[in-house]
Amino acid sequence: MAKRKSTTAAGYGYAHQALRRALLADAYGKHCPRCDLPMLPGQSLDLDHTDDRSGYNGMAHASCNRAAGARKRNAQRRKTWSTSRNW
Numbered sequence: 698m699a700k701r702k703s704t705t706a707a708g709y710g711y712a713h714q715a716l717r718r719a720l721l722a723d724a725y726g727k728h729c730p731r732c733d734l735p736m737l738p739g740q741s742l743d744l745d746h747t748d749d750r751s752g753y754n755g756m757a758h759a760s761c762n763r764a765a766g767a768r769k770r771n772a773q774r775r776k777t778w779s780t781s782r783n784w
């Protein structure tokens with residue numbers, strides 16, 4: 698149980714992981730390219746792809762990176778966010 702899904706299958710292979718690790722230590726104290734706030738130790742950071750996925754923007758807050766990725770999808774999914782109230 699609790700077997701982790703392969704990160705390679707999700708499009709984040711070994712090269713990405715190695716690059717992320719190398720950049721992570723250097724990223725703390727720098728400003729997030731998405732929200733312009735400093736990236737602090739203890740915060741979750743992602744290696745942020747450019748929008749066309751041809752390269753990397755550098756490190757960004759994981760929350761900022763994922764919000765940017767979700768923004769496009771939200772346009773189509775907004776209806777599904779309504780909660781079902783059976784009570």
Ligand SMILES: [Zn+2]
Binds near residue numbers: 729730758761
């Ligand atoms: Zn940020």
